Amino acid sequence: MKSGKEIRCSLCGEPAATRIAYAKLWLCKKHFIEFIEKRVFESINRYRLAGQGQRMLVAVSGGKDSITMLYLLHKTSMKMGFEVIALHMDLGIGTYSKISREIVEHFCKSLGTPLIILDLKTLIGYSLPELVHKTRRPPCSICGLIKRYLINVVAQEIKADAAALGHHLDDLLPYILKNFMLQNLFEISKLGPKTESVDGFVGRIRPLYDVSEHEIALYAKLSNLPFVDEECPYTSKKSLDKQVKEFLNNLESLHPGIKISFARAVARNIHVYKTLSVAKTLKRCVVCGAPSSDDMCSFCKLTNRVAGRPLGAEVRLKIRDMLSSLGLLK
Ligand code: Q46
Ligand code: ZN
Ligand code: ZN
Numbered sequence: 001m002k003s004g005k006e007i008r009c010s011l012c013g014e015p016a017a018t019r020i021a022y023a024k025l026w027l028c029k030k031h032f033i034e035f036i037e038k039r040v041f042e043s044i045n046r047y048r049l050a051g052q053g054q055r056m057l058v059a060v061s062g063g064k065d066s067i068t069m070l071y072l073l074h075k076t077s078m079k080m081g082f083e084v085i086a087l088h089m090d091l092g093i094g095t096y097s098k099i100s101r102e103i104v105e106h107f108c109k110s111l112g113t114p115l116i117i118l119d120l121k122t123l124i125g126y127s128l129p130e131l132v133h134k135t136r137r138p139p140c141s142i143c144g145l146i147k148r149y150l151i152n153v154v155a156q157e158i159k160a161d162a163a164a165l166g167h168h169l170d171d172l173l174p175y176i177l178k179n180f181m182l183q184n185l186f187e188i189s190k191l192g193p194k195t196e197s198v199d200g201f202v203g204r205i206r207p208l209y210d211v212s213e214h215e216i217a218l219y220a221k222l223s224n225l226p227f228v229d230e231e232c233p234y235t236s237k238k239s240l241d242k243q244v245k246e247f248l249n250n251l252e253s254l255h256p257g258i259k260i261s262f263a264r265a266v267a268r269n270i271h272v273y274k275t276l277s278v279a280k281t282l283k284r285c286v287v288c289g290a291p292s293s294d295d296m297c298s299f300c301k302l303t304n305r306v307a308g309r310p311l312g313a314e315v316r317l318k319i320r321d322m323l324s325s326l327g328l329l330k
Pocket of ligand 2: 030
């Protein structure tokens, strides 16, 4: 902020902490925090993401996005009367995983939120780096597969109404745009604020759907939330993703508000994208019973390749035992 003439909050006249260009507002710390909380609360209502008496499984990596989401869902849950249970996956990625796990453990303790920790090495005998080394597959593709599978297993076992993910505006819009360019229109239906549960898949909610990465970072900082500062060492540096993101940010600086309008327009039309699926009959994995397009699900195929046998059914049993000892089975 320039010295001399101090810029003041448009609502109360206190020194401003930030400018919200699309709302034509300068906001102080207090009003910025209220602004974001109101937005998330409105999204939860507008998109019917959570309701009284429901049970939400919240996936928390320890980064600023998922920590902010957990904090905001925790706050909202007290007003709206739903239950929040956190899930952290320790992927065994050196100090990055160690620090992430500690932060999530402390934060959940401070909120009084029940926390489930799945340690990949304990669960299947291999950490993510070991799986990458053995399979030579891209780390994020293995990681994504494992996380999707395990989130679904835990959500099913605890009978969660949905699993909450910390994806925000700047994660989702580039994917939506890329899928539009490639005309993978059905994929767009999975990138909205809410994906309903369908046979064998627990639905997903994204409470930060229309909050930008910059707003989340500032909210986390001003609210003194603890989060892992370093990035996962496998974070993708794909140039197309970066360029699409930059393109959207350039558009936003020329036309403030265009990103939120884009996201909300997609959310309004999600039902149209859902009708564009190529009819595929889902089977059940012969090993673990998970929904799968093949006889064996991707998780069982992966573990079969590295461990010599498919581990889906064993992993589900281990998880069930752990949830039972935590008193979280319904
Ligand atoms: S944790 Fe996993 Fe991300 Fe790391 S390996 Fe890639 S996908 S970058 S959200
Ligand atoms: Zn103010
Ligand atoms: Zn399986």
